[in-house]
Amino acid sequence: MRQDFRICIIGAGAGGLSMARALRRHGIAYDQFERHSDVGGVWDQKNPGSPMYDSAHMISTKTMSAFKGFPMPAEYPDYPGHRQILAYLRSFANAYDLRRDITFSTPIKSAVKEDGRWTVTLGDGEVRHYDGVVAATGLAWHPRMPSYPGDFSGEAIHSSKYKSPDIFRGKRVLVVGAGNSGVDIAADAARSAAKTFLSMRRAYHFIPKHIFGMPADIFALTGSVFPMKIQQYVFAVVLKLLNGDVTRHGLRKPDHLPLASHPIVNTAALLHMAHGDLTPKVDVKRLEANEVVFEDGSREEIDMIVYATGYVHKVPFADPDLLNNSGEESNLFMRTISRKDPTFSAAGFVEINGGVYQFYDEFNDIVANYYRDLAGNSPRAAKFEEIVRSGAYDVSGNVSYVESPRHHVYANVLQSARQVKKLKRAMGWKRLVESEMRAPAETSAKPAIKLQAAE
Ligand SMILES: Cc1cc2nc3c(=O)[nH]c(=O)nc-3n(C[C@H](O)[C@H](O)[C@H](O)COP(=O)(O)OP(=O)(O)OC[C@H]3O[C@@H](n4cnc5c(N)ncnc54)[C@H](O)[C@@H]3O)c2cc1C
Numbered sequence: 001m002r003q004d005f006r007i008c009i010i011g012a013g014a015g016g017l018s019m020a021r022a023l024r025r026h027g028i029a030y031d032q033f034e035r036h037s038d039v040g041g042v043w044d045q046k047n048p049g050s051p052m053y054d055s056a057h058m059i060s061t062k063t064m065s066a067f068k069g070f071p072m073p074a075e076y077p078d079y080p081g082h083r084q085i086l087a088y089l090r091s092f093a094n095a096y097d098l099r100r101d102i103t104f105s106t107p108i109k110s111a112v113k114e115d116g117r118w119t120v121t122l123g124d125g126e127v128r129h130y131d132g133v134v135a136a137t138g139l140a141w142h143p144r145m146p147s148y149p150g151d152f153s154g155e156a157i158h159s160s161k162y163k164s165p166d167i168f169r170g171k172r173v174l175v176v177g178a179g180n181s182g183v184d185i186a187a188d189a190a191r192s193a194a195k196t197f198l199s200m201r202r203a204y205h206f207i208p209k210h211i212f213g214m215p216a217d218i219f220a221l222t223g224s225v226f227p228m229k230i231q232q233y234v235f236a237v238v239l240k241l242l243n244g245d246v247t248r249h250g251l252r253k254p255d256h257l258p259l260a261s262h263p264i265v266n267t268a269a270l271l272h273m274a275h276g277d278l279t280p281k282v283d284v285k286r287l288e289a290n291e292v293v294f295e296d297g298s299r300e301e302i303d304m305i306v307y308a309t310g311y312v313h314k315v316p317f318a319d320p321d322l323l324n325n326s327g328e329e330s331n332l333f334m335r336t337i338s339r340k341d342p343t344f345s346a347a348g349f350v351e352i353n354g355g356v357y358q359f360y361d362e363f364n365d366i367v368a369n370y371y372r373d374l375a376g377n378s379p380r381a382a383k384f385e386e387i388v389r390s391g392a393y394d395v396s397g398n399v400s401y402v403e404s405p406r407h408h409v410y411a412n413v414l415q416s417a418r419q420v421k422k423l424k425r426a427m428g429w430k431r432l433v434e435s436e437m438r439a440p441a442e443t444s445a446k447p448a449i450k451l452q453a454a455e
Contacts, residue, residue: 005375013041015348016136035107065355069437095439159308182308190272203252249273
């Protein structure tokens with residue numbers, strides 16, 4: 001192993017922490033930099049620009065959302081709130097003693113490959129050199145704002161600025177965008193605003209947090225032995241049984257099967273629609289002073305618009321082509337590793353139809369295996385680089401996703417588990433073993449439920 005081999009991890013949210021643990025386990029030296037004063041990333045409301053709002057909860061369960069070998073506390077509810085996730089991430093950093101290699105309050109200004117090594121410039125101008133860079137800088141820091149014809153005379157904010165429903169009191173509110181944050185915010189507004197509207201570009205499936213008494217992601221796992229198309233049809237029937245005909249709330253009938261878009265795990269919004277406190281609308285057509293005109297010709301007087309229109313996925317301090325995406329959408333091997341230069345990876349640049357942390361662990365372990373082979377001058381490193389560039393090992397699953405920027409970074413849990421297994425076998429790399437990943441003080445902790453990756 002080369003003695004001077006060193007990696008730079010940028011960011012200490014969940015993705016960066018998972019990567020740090022992976023590198024430690026493989027004996028690879030690294031430095032980690034975080035611009036904020038503590039770990040936690042988006043889950044820390046004190047991290048400037050964090051999109052976390054007071055009512056935010058996970059949409060994946062504590063059982064499916066934990067890092068490998070580090071279960072969430074048994075006393076947590078099925079769907080932990082943002083303060084609990086922040087506490088969990090901090091206890092993870094402490095349990096694996098990850099803080100000692102993190103330099104806080106230090107933003108990275110640039111990372112450039114020069115003469116085979118990475119030149120990384122810190123916020124204070126200091127320059128350091130590394131053999132690899134991991135941008136674990138998150139997907140939710142660069143708000144995407146839509147542009148509509150006309151002018152709006154009321155107040156308009158991006159959802160990343162929303163914290164609590166006091167701002168809605170007495171107002172007529174329009175939330176644009178029906179991702180999980182948009183639907184949560186619309187449900188918050190429905191309880192406090194004078195009137196709330198939710199504009200949706202297309203019709204979506206609303207998945208209850210519990211299905212027949214079982215958390216939705218665990219219920220979905222029970223059907224995972226069947227081919228994806230069958231799972232999708234069965235899920236459609238189950239949702240019809242549970243939610244009935246959603247068009248009676250003014251919603252359109254979904255034009256795609258469940259799992260063909262990121263799930264909206266929220267039925268509070270349906271309840272508010274049934275109460276008449278939340279009115280679904282189609283896409284916005286134009287803005288006219290204090291009115292919003294919709295594609296179906298209807299118009300509403302609006303005081304405040306919340307644009308829950310997502311984020312641009314980028315790494316502003318590095319060459320955009322590393323993400324292979326002309327600066328916006330990423331196309332990374334296993335949603336993590338740059339096809340242009342595999343010594344650069346973007347940990348945490350993945351969204352998945354379930355808890356994402358165990359997949360951070362899986363994908364980051366692949367990165368760590370590669371770095372170890374590279375540091376040891378093993379011919380496996382070159383073999384892996386060839387695989388990365390080949391386009392093999394697709395993790396999106398056999399699902400045709402609806403067109404949306406978020407689906408460029410989307411992965412399917414079972415397909416990801418299968419592909420990781422297949423890749424590791426091809427590379428001769430050891431699979432992750434949950435019991436070997438426990439923190440020293442946690443050796444008796446119960447492991448999280450394991451995904452059974454079918455061949
Ligand atoms: C409302 C909401 C609900 C969610 N629910 C779920 C859920 O149910 N299940 C699930 O699995 N996931 C969920 N997520 C996804 C969530 O993003 C992930 O859980 C995860 O925490 C993201 O971790 P990350 O490390 O990739 O990014 P982040 O948490 O964004 O961390 C990135 C870190 O990098 C730092 N940074 C950025 N740029 C620089 C720089 N130039 N220099 C130094 N540091 C930098 C930032 O300060 C930050 O600390 C949810 C997200 C939101 C917003």
